[in-house]
Amino acid sequence: MPSRSTSTGAPETARWLLRGRDGRLSAYARAEGGLLRWTESRPGGPQWSGPDFFEAPDLTYLTLAQGADGYVHFVGRRERRGEGADAGKAVVDIVHSIQYQSGRPLMDWRSLGNPHTKLVERAPHLGAPCAAVDAAGTVHVFVRDAVGSVRMRREGKGGKWEGWKDFKVRDTLDGTVALATAAGRVEVLAPTAKATLRWAQEEQGGALERADDVPLAPAPGSGTALETAPDRLTYYAADVLGTGVLAHRPGEGGGDNGDGPVIPLGGSPGPGPTAALRTTVDGYDCTVLAHRTTTGRPALAAFPTEDEAAGLWWAETGEPCLGAPALALDARGRVVIAAIAPDGTLRLARQKAEPGLALGAWERA
Numbered sequence: 001m002p003s004r005s006t007s008t009g010a011p012e013t014a015r016w017l018l019r020g021r022d023g024r025l026s027a028y029a030r031a032e033g034g035l036l037r038w039t040e041s042r043p044g045g046p047q048w049s050g051p052d053f054f055e056a057p058d059l060t061y062l063t064l065a066q067g068a069d070g071y072v073h074f075v076g077r078r079e080r081r082g083e084g085a086d087a088g089k090a091v092v093d094i095v096h097s098i099q100y101q102s103g104r105p106l107m108d109w110r111s112l113g114n115p116h117t118k119l120v121e122r123a124p125h126l127g128a129p130c131a132a133v134d135a136a137g138t139v140h141v142f143v144r145d146a147v148g149s150v151r152m153r154r155e156g157k158g159g160k161w162e163g164w165k166d167f168k169v170r171d172t173l174d175g176t177v178a179l180a181t182a183a184g185r186v187e188v189l190a191p192t193a194k195a196t197l198r199w200a201q202e203e204q205g206g207a208l209e210r211a212d213d214v215p216l217a218p219a220p221g222s223g224t225a226l227e228t229a230p231d232r233l234t235y236y237a238a239d240v241l242g243t244g245v246l247a248h249r250p251g252e253g254g255g256d257n258g259d260g261p262v263i264p265l266g267g268s269p270g271p272g273p274t275a276a277l278r279t280t281v282d283g284y285d286c287t288v289l290a291h292r293t294t295t296g297r298p299a300l301a302a303f304p305t306e307d308e309a310a311g312l313w314w315a316e317t318g319e320p321c322l323g324a325p326a327l328a329l330d331a332r333g334r335v336v337i338a339a340i341a342p343d344g345t346l347r348l349a350r351q352k353a354e355p356g357l358a359l360g361a362w363e364r365a
């Protein structure tokens with residue numbers, strides 16, 4: 001498999017550092033003409049191979065999702081120039097590929113099409129996709145359409161994809177977030193200028209039903225979700241007013257429509273999403289958050305899971321980076337933070353074997 005040096009783009013999501021079933025971490029970044037992948041040489045590192053380059057021409061956005069089987073799903077927005085009667089026009093579709101094992105090649109890219117098949121003048125205005133994989137391995141793809149509705153296409157039985165479903169809303173922004181819980185339920189959160197719209201399944205494989213809105217207006221593209229209790233998600237996003245990161249847990253009571261309150265977490269996030277990870281620190285169940293600050297450097301914070309009131313402190317670490325940093329646990333259960341340096345190289349820091357969440361020195365992969 002050829003390795004090559006090419007222009008690396010800023011990660012557009014915070015979920016680009018993933019652990020395979022063999023325990024090895026892999027990092028992915030969109031690059032000119034395709035994507036790059038770095039892979040740990042053995043579980044727990046510290047050596048890495050790559051970057052390996054995989055062709056995927058004309059991608060303007062790339063997101064990733066991983067199922068319980070360890071398969072990594074790549075979902076991208078592709079924009080090409082039309083030919084023939086459509087010469088010069090933008091031709092936009094959503095594409096999908098899979099990596100079945102760490103270090104193995106990607107499967108061929110497959111087009112999932114564009115939901116604007118009748119009003120074709122709307123097709124170029126398709127937004128950025130996101131994806132989630134339930135416990136049965138079913139892939140769900142979501143995208144903002146030209147009028148601000150949310151569209152879903154999911155993989156059916158036998159690998160055949162169902163048609164696009166319209167959630168029939170308006171005015172959503174880019175930055176839709178989707179996540180499957182350990183129980184297999186998929187939830188979707190779509191930001192608007194005034195709140196975040198939410199849909200949830202009652203059970204795995206069921207219909208996604210509109211749930212209570214989240215009373216949080218995030219900066220577009222800043223949101224992420226984390227399962228912080230069995231079958232319960234917490235939503236994290238940067239406040240559109242610039243006051244820092246906010247958290248919200250639907251269903252806790254005390255807020256609008258029976259939902260929980262919005263909890264300020266501080267920080268100074270710049271553009272891009274917040275990375276979120278759950279782990280054990282000194283015997284306590286903790287949540288770790290990371291974002292790229294307004295200074296361009298990664299910042300890290302940790303606190304007891306679902307106890308934001310205990311307080312948290314953001315600490316900047318490392319050098320300036322491109323796009324959002326990513327978080328993952330390696331094969332030894334250590335927190336790993338990854339970032340793409342301005343020169344396009346992968347940099348990482350791992351949790352040290354001492355009390356608290358102390359990181360070792362940043363290293364180049």
